[in-house]
Amino acid sequence: MDIRYSLHPDHAKSLDTTGLRDNFHVPPLFTAGEMSMTYTHEDRVIIMGICPAATALELPSDVENVTGTSYMLERRELGLINVGGPGSVEVDGQTVALDTQEGLYIGKGARDVSFSSDDAANPAKFYANSAPAHASYPLKKVTIEESSPVTLGAAETNNERTIYRYLHPDVMPTCQLLMGLTKLATGSNWNTFPPHTHDRRMETYFYFDMAPETVVFHFMGTPDETRHLVMRNEEVAISPPWSIHSGAGTGTYSFIWCMAGENQTFEDMDFIAPEDLR
Numbered sequence: 567m568d569i570r571y572s573l574h575p576d577h578a579k580s581l582d583t584t585g586l587r588d589n590f591h592v593p594p595l596f597t598a599g600e601m602s603m604t605y606t607h608e609d610r611v612i613i614m615g616i617c618p619a620a621t622a623l624e625l626p627s628d629v630e631n632v633t634g635t636s637y638m639l640e641r642r643e644l645g646l647i648n649v650g651g652p653g654s655v656e657v658d659g660q661t662v663a664l665d666t667q668e669g670l671y672i673g674k675g676a677r678d679v680s681f682s683s684d685d686a687a688n689p690a691k692f693y694a695n696s697a698p699a700h701a702s703y704p705l706k707k708v709t710i711e712e713s714s715p716v717t718l719g720a721a722e723t724n725n726e727r728t729i730y731r732y733l734h735p736d737v738m739p740t741c742q743l744l745m746g747l748t749k750l751a752t753g754s755n756w757n758t759f760p761p762h763t764h765d766r767r768m769e770t771y772f773y774f775d776m777a778p779e780t781v782v783f784h785f786m787g788t789p790d791e792t793r794h795l796v797m798r799n800e801e802v803a804i805s806p807p808w809s810i811h812s813g814a815g816t817g818t819y820s821f822i823w824c825m826a827g828e829n830q831t832f833e834d835m836d837f838i839a840p841e842d843l844r
């Protein structure tokens with residue numbers, strides 16, 4: 567497991583490209599037949615890319631002593647969205663079929679969790695985030711139609727987009743996790759602009775549906791010390807609570823965001839006026 571520590575913003579602003587990437591950028595998540603795991607100390611979120619091929623992949627029972635529990639979800643919850651071909655997730659004997667763009671919430675206490683692809687030649691790609699949890703809420707599948715959408719931005723400002731909120735209090739109860747998928751309208755390439763911070767919650771951004779030549783410049787840092795990460799397909803940016811998180815692409819892309827922290831108030835964002843950015 568890849569472990570990432572928390573940084574003070576005064577430290578982060580001194581880093582060069584390699585230092586920024588080592589701390590805040592997660593390389594391509596999916597390898598057929600494998601499960602990748604990155605543990606960030608920001609709200610103790612585990613970022614996973616699960617790509618089963620011919621055989622099923624199981625959540626590890628002993629997470630390399632990282633969680634210190636007898637199985638991974640003993641004191642954790644997990645949310646995921648499938649961005650690959652059709653597949654299924656089996657949770658303590660219950661099988662849930664998940665087509666592309668379909669999401670699943672797995673509550674605290676799920677012991678035996680395994681992931682399968684219907685066709686190894688077109689494998690499922692389960693993008694998952696897990697956070698510590700204090701209560702057990704029911705297993706729930708969410709389609710994009712069942713999500714809670716909000717539309718923001720405009721074509722004139724190149725930031726027209728729809729935010730499909732899958733794990734959100736209007737859709738289901740969770741302990742900490744909020745998760746959704748944002749799609750940009752044709753011709754719009756700026757996400758999350760004007761940018762914001764929310765010192766109450768960390769966030770992860772998983773960029774996908776990108777052509778190999780497309781890059782997203784993902785902006786991070788405090789509003790007066792911005793930095794960027796160059797993102798390619800199926801990579802993740804870790805956004806500490808003090809950081810902005812916004813991006814512009816050289817081609818089309820979508821992304822899945824996930825948050826954990828003090829509250830579950832999606833609207834609780836501190837917007838930064840563009841004239842205050844440095």
Ligand SMILES: O=C[C@H](O)[C@@H](O)CC(=O)C(=O)O
Binds near residue numbers: 718727748759823835
């Ligand atoms: O705190 C909220 C998250 O940053 C995202 O939901 C924002 C987003 O998808 C967007 O504005 O495009």
Ligand SMILES: [Zn+2]
Binds near residue numbers: 762764769811835
């Ligand atoms: Zn945010």
